Amino acid sequence: MGRRTASAVVGSRVGLAIVRSAMRNPHVRAELLLSLSDKMARTADWDTAQAEPAFRVPAERFEDLVWLFSSNWLNHRFTRLDFDEAAYLYRILAAIDRPRMAELGRFRGGSTVFYAASGARVTSIDGNPKQDVWGPELERVLDRMGLREQVDLVVGDTRLHEPGPDPYDLVFFDASVSGDGIRAEIENWWPAIAVGGHAVFRDGRAQLPHLLPVQEEVDRFVGATPEADRRRDREVPGCFVHVIKTA
Incomplete structure (x- = not known):
């Protein structure tokens, strides 16, 4: 009691x-x-850990050992990526020569720094009014790390920003928390992804009730799009849905 x-x-x-x-x-x-x-x-259970997406054999680099750590919201500081999620995205970027990616939603910009430090050329779009304060702070960090030339920081609407003519190797969807919002982002950004490129949807598997419309819209999109090859969820960490564009 x-x-x-x-x-x-x-x-x-x-x-x-x-x-x-x-x-x-x-x-x-x-x-x-x-x-x-x-x-x-x-x-913590060893057998359970070995069945998780982050478990890798052989362990050749740090990101192959991330399963030794807990990945949850208490890991967050400047980025809201969990350890296993960050390792997963790093593997995608590391497998591509000079990857070009779009980050839809950057919050404080910790993930922006992470992507650029992983070798990506990053277009980062966020419409939060606090970007007027957070943006200059982030620029100073990028300058000090020698990464400023790799990053285009945009303050704007992720649903309306023009992707431009050059294709993206990865688009990370982490801005909209509504079905209508994620639908508009998909319509805007899916055509801009290169064949063989990746779309990763944060909250594609909702962890909170108010995010269920995002999950439903991602499921609808994948089910209706033959060229959207969804990786098996048991191979993908956290709340991610990972889709590869096949044509």
């Missing part, structure tokens, strides 16, 4: 407000994160 009561309280709006307030205290936050970390480590 005690655990059920505690769960009900924490799950309420008042309970969540209390937890969020408590998390502002660095010592309380550290204790909570340590408790979560300890529980994940104690309950």
Whole structure:
């Protein structure tokens, strides 16, 4: 009864407000994160880990060992990519000579830095008004890392931005959280992907109820498009749906 009561309280709006307030205290936050970390480590199962998409044999590079780590939202800082998701995208980019990619939605720009550092030429589009503040910060980081020339930072609507005549090797869809929005993005960007190129949809497998319309629209698109070859979900990490353009 005690655990059920505690769960009900924490799950309420008042309970969540209390937890969020408590998390502002660095010592309380550290204790909570340590408790979560300890529980994940104690309950981790080797056999389960070896069945996950991130498990690779032989392990030749760091990204082949990412399955040793927990991949979840607590990993996020400047990017909202989990470790296994980042490793998966890195493998795609590393297999292409001078890859050209479009990032639809960049938030703070951590993923933008990641793509550029992975060797990609990146067109990054985001319409969040806070980009007026975040953009200059990101530019300074890219300059210091010697990556600024590889990145085109665009503040605009991902559904309307003109992709241009040159094809993309990878388009990462991470902006729209509605069915109408992702449908418009697909209509705008799918023709711009090169044959053999990749479309990766964040939230193509919804982890939260409000993202179900995105999942439904991605499923509808893949089912109706013969040249959209969907990788098996059990081979793809997190909430990603990975589609390869075959024609």
